Amino acid sequence: MKFTVTIIEFILLSIFIALTARLVIIANEKPKVAIVIDDFGNNQSGTEEMLNLPIEFTGAVMPYMPNSEDEMNKLIEKGKEVILHQPMEAHTGKRSWLGATPILGNMSIDEVKETFTKNANQINKALGFNNHMGSLITEDKEKMTEILKIAKEKGWYYVDSVTTGKSVAYDTAKELGIPTVKRDVFLDSTQSKEKIKENLRKAINIAKEKGYSVAIGHVGAEGGKVTANAINEVLKEVGDSVEFVGVSKLKLEKLNKE
Numbered sequence: 543m544k545f546t547v548t549i550i551e552f553i554l555l556s557i558f559i560a561l562t563a564r565l566v567i568i569a570n571e572k573p574k575v576a577i578v579i580d581d582f583g584n585n586q587s588g589t590e591e592m593l594n595l596p597i598e599f600t601g602a603v604m605p606y607m608p609n610s611e612d613e614m615n616k617l618i619e620k621g622k623e624v625i626l627h628q629p630m631e632a633h634t635g636k637r638s639w640l641g642a643t644p645i646l647g648n649m650s651i652d653e654v655k656e657t658f659t660k661n662a663n664q665i666n667k668a669l670g671f672n673n674h675m676g677s678l679i680t681e682d683k684e685k686m687t688e689i690l691k692i693a694k695e696k697g698w699y700y701v702d703s704v705t706t707g708k709s710v711a712y713d714t715a716k717e718l719g720i721p722t723v724k725r726d727v728f729l730d731s732t733q734s735k736e737k738i739k740e741n742l743r744k745a746i747n748i749a750k751e752k753g754y755s756v757a758i759g760h761v762g763a764e765g766g767k768v769t770a771n772a773i774n775e776v777l778k779e780v781g782d783s784v785e786f787v788g789v790s791k792l793k794l795e796k797l798n799k800e
Contacts, residue, residue, distance in 0.1 A: 574753065574792060576600060577597070578756065579760065579761060581604060581760050581762050582603040582604065582627070583603045583607035583610040585609045588762065588770050589613065589766075595770060598622065599786065601625070602625050602627035603668070605628070610664060611664070614668075623790060624668050625665075625669060625671050625672055626661055627673075628661060628689075629676075630644060631678045631679055632676060632677040643657055647679065649685075659692055662692065670790070672702070672758075674703075677705045677706035680706060680710065687714055690711075690718050691718065699721035699789060700715045702715070702724045722794060723792060725757070726755040727745040728758050729760075733768050734768075736772075742757060742773060743776065749784065
């Protein structure tokens with residue numbers, strides 16, 4: 543009897559130690575901020591500064607731009623993660639803002655699939671994609687379903703940039719079993735360094751609350767050098783209290799089950 547009790551006590555102690563160790567690991571996990579920098583591919587202002595940031599981030603590359611492949615390769619060389627920045631028609635905005643190979647509202651499903659496949663094949667080191675503009679297309683469940691099916695075949699994840707409050711893209715991706723996440727914060731679309739720093743601090747606070755956040759910035763006139771400088775300054779503030787990661791490091795499959 544005494545021997546049996548001892549075994550039971552040993553088992554219970556082992557379980558307690560294992561659970562305690564797991565809780566310590568969870569408690570010690572740093573909040574993760576995944577910064578996505580949009581609009582690579584056209585040698586825009588701030589490209590070099592972004593490439594030289596001393597953190598992991600995800601570079602979203604526009605397809606079939608003059609420097610698409612070159613900047614994709616530079617991102618990889620610098621240890622960054624690459625995704626396709628798929629241009630999609632918006633409710634407003636100039637057609638020229640969409641680049642060479644956008645997905646448009648008047649396209650047939652076959653044209654949508656052909657365009658997305660062509661773009662995905664060019665940005666061939668991508669791990670996923672997000673939408674460039676796209677308020678019209680991301681509200682179109684039929685088109686987004688076909689796009690996301692191709693992404694699933696490639697083993698990609700999807701970041702919904704949330705350029706419209708009516709986007710169905712995130713929910714559609716989850717329905718299809720595709721690893722997916724939504725933007726929490728836009729960092730820039732301003733040349734105010736203080737505003738960009740404020741937005742990044744907001745992303746960090748969100749990460750502290752829920753464990754992670756996704757923040758989107760830009761090279762070029764939407765942010766560029768100012769955004770890169772703002773990120774560097776906030777990095778000095780937070781030290782190593784936050785982990786900056788590529789989107790794939792967020793363990794999206796686990797998040798999507800929560």
